[in-house]
Amino acid sequence: MSRRTRSTTAALSKLTEPVTKKGTPGPRAAKIAAAPQSPPIRLFDTAVAWETWLVANSQDLAGVWLQIAKKAASKPTVTYDQALDAALCYGWIDGQRKTHDAEHFLQRFTPRRKNSMWSKRNVDKVAVLIQEGRMRASGQAEIDAAKADGRWERAYAGASNIQVPADFQAALLKNSSAKSFFEALNKTQRYPFLWRIETTRRPETRRRRIDEYVTLLADHKPL
Incomplete structure (x- = not known):
């Protein structure tokens, strides 16, 4: 093999992924192929x-x-409440919110995941x-599934x-230090503790989680 051939082969080996015995890509290529694409950004003037x-x-x-336009934006768009109402009708749900520009924020909407909890709201x-x-x-199907498996009654x-x-x-x-620290937290800081406890299904997991949180709070640490 010539020096040029060896050089070319070495360069290609860095760019390609090994293939398994059955001809399928190795774990690295599979991971890249499975990586989710970022959802598109869309603006709608009306509901x-x-x-x-x-x-x-x-x-x-x-x-x-x-x-979605902020309240003081120069041009209105569909509002968050309007968007959520429509999403629920089609089996979708709201998720992460993040900043965008001076007049808008971004609100993520996705299909409801299997077994995801419902809020009382x-x-x-x-x-x-x-x-x-x-x-x-499609929205009614999500409601029926939640009622069938008990998630409806466990809405948080x-x-x-x-x-x-x-x-x-x-x-x-039973732990004055944990109690004092918890009571000093604001609603936003308390909520992760309460939400995780209330949405835990198995009694033994719930008891273990409560014990962990009391220990955490006694050390003056929030979630």
Whole structure:
């Protein structure tokens, strides 16, 4: 083999992924192929335009970033509440929010994942949407699945009205340091503790989680 051939072969080996015995890509190539693409950013002037997009795309796409106008923006768009109502009708749900520019923020919407928990806010919302005749088959399917497996009854409260569970309160009463630190937290800081406890299904996991949180709080550490 000539020096040029050896050099070319070495260079190519750095750019290619080994293949398994059956001819399938190795783990590195598979990981790259499986990497999710970033959802597109879309702006809709009206709620009707957003719902029209959902009709065409909600069964095929993995998500979208909605560019939503802030209250003081010079040009209005579909609002967050309007977008969420329409999303629920088609089995989608809101997710992460992030900044975008001076007049807009980005709100992510995706199809609801299997076994994802429901919030009490959205349980109340879909009741109104059903009454108004807006619910679609894909949205109703998510509701039916949640009712069938118990997630509907376990819907969790939002940060503004979630209560401290009795078993967590009892554990805090046994540890004055943890209790004092927890009570000094604001609603936003308390919410991760309460949400994770309330959405835990298995009793033994719930008890273990409460013990872990009391220890964490006693050390004056938030989640």
